[in-house]
Amino acid sequence: MKYLPIDRKLYIKNRKNFMAQMKPKSIAVFNSNDIYPVSADSTMPFNQHRDILYLSGVDQEESILLLFPEAHEEKHREVLFLRETNDHIAVWEGEKLTKERAFEVSGIKTVYWLSEFDKIFFELMTEAETIYFNTNEHYRQSVETETREDRFIKKTKEQFPAHSWAKSNPILQRLRSIKDAIEIDLLQTACNITEKGFRRVLNFVKPGVWEYEIEAEYIHEFVRNRSKGFSYTPIIASGNNANVLHYIENNQPCKDGDLILMDVGAEYANYSSDMTRTIPVNGKFTKRQKEVYNAVNRVKVEATKMLVPGNFWKEYHVEVGKLMTSELLGLGLIDKADVQNENPDWPAYKKYFMHGTSHHMGLDTHDYGILWEPMKANMVFTVEPGIYIPEEGFGVRLEDDVVIQSKGEPFNLMKNIPIEADEIEELMN
Known part of the structure; x- marks a missing residue:
């Protein structure tokens, strides 16, 4: 990123405000954007989904934010999942967030690699009754491409049909419209x-x-x-x-x-x-x-x-x-x-x-x-x-x-x- 570091207290406050409006025993999940292909091996430049950015400051592909205010274990009330980095990725793609750096950016203490998401998500869903899906309800939206968020929603509805569903967007529309x-x-x-x-x-x-x-x-x-x-x-x-x-x-x-x-x-x-x-x-x-x-x-x-x-x-x-x-x-x-x-x-x-x-x-x-x-x-x-x-x-x-x-x-x-x-x-x- 070209921009200077942003004070993580912004994201700590944003998450607190969002979770204050969640229903009892509910989980909210936010996915990063895809990297979209052009053709051959070319891709569009990555542009982070603004909602996960607003709540975490994480400006990186293949990231997931999970919020569960009433999780039995305190460490699972705010969780980040990131793509695991290694020396090979560092050489070919450049620096990615480590768990330590992710905490510095977001203020979130619990950070797992993305490979652990399915297991931990299942465990937490057994505690929850409602899941907040992050649908795009902007009055100008006209999206034809299936997004990472869309795929997550489809998979989760099939895997957890007995859970109730709620919408993150109305909460975010109100929070994001008033600027810190x-x-x-x-x-x-x-x-x-x-x-x-x-x-x-x-x-x-x-x-x-x-x-x-x-x-x-x-x-x-x-x-x-x-x-x-x-x-x-x-x-x-x-x-x-x-x-x-x-x-x-x-x-x-x-x-x-x-x-x-x-x-x-x-x-x-x-x-x-x-x-x-x-x-x-x-x-x-x-x-x-x-x-x-x-x-x-x-x-x-x-x-x-x-x-x-x-x-x-x-x-x-x-x-x-x-x-x-x-x-x-x-x-x-x-x-x-x-x-x-x-x-x-x-x-x-x-x-x-x-x-x-x-x-x-x-x-x-x-x-x-x-x-x-x-x-x-x-x-x-x-x-x-x-x-x-x-x-x-x-x-x-x-x-x-x-x-x-x-x-x-x-x-x-x-x-x-x-x-x-x-x-x-x-x-x-």
Whole structure:
């Protein structure tokens, strides 16, 4: 791992909070992700399952975490199972966690090799009545691949048909959505790395550069600051490409007079940042581009103020829609008749701003959080309004990551990343 060590008290606290919500006489099991094949002997880079990471800090393949608060033997109330390492593995694959190092990372005293899992799991299941399965219930999930977790669930249901089953996900959705101070520091580090990339790009962009060259500038700056790279596939969209919301080809030249919409974010220690900035290729906005840009920025500023405890995600988006409607009227993109005759299920502003304004941030770019429950302090949200005008050949989106505070306005983790149009022009020139 490139990132610096993380204080294990975070994981000790996370496990304590999770186990406090488990049913009596229950076990919870969390599996690491698979290493996914490409073809021949090639594989995708390993990316740890965020739930086992959140509860243990173990960032390694073929790992299992078992939690059993009422186990008869105290040593079996928190157990890690790891792939056994040896000199051969060390030579070919590098250092893996030893039992001693696993304790240093996680704070878990009982560590077994993975080969012992079936035997110990069977013994503990004879004491338990319920098992918590870790299913993926995120509102955006669309998984087609059978995961390591899926295989474990299938096998366990066959082996222990008389046990009751429960779901880990609702507990984790609530716990993970509210960030510890250590997590907020990690998110701030990710945002700081993103800032370094953006400032580098401001000095690089000029007419004739290619979108993929800008992507390369970001990845260079990210990796040299201890990041694995992008939190998600980057969008470097010049000109009309900005009007394709998930444009990721990044293979076109950037032309004089065009804008570039850049939706990028560095990860750090598996925590995500998510930034969008829109800049002029030649360093100078046209009058019309600046009008639209400033309209988006005003919506962002006012939308940010509404991210406070007690608000609801769905109602929040309705209020942001009203802000955007006002700005679109001022820009002449819609008129009063459009608003009066709008479809309530698809308001007039949706023609130019068709996506949501905010989502939870954290270990995942679209992080855990139950959307029908009220916002709470220390939740982290993006704020990302946009206006997309294909007929004018450009689109503008601006996005920051903010922490909801118990009182007052949210804290902007990206407050040091330039966003005002005049500042962008000044830095580029």
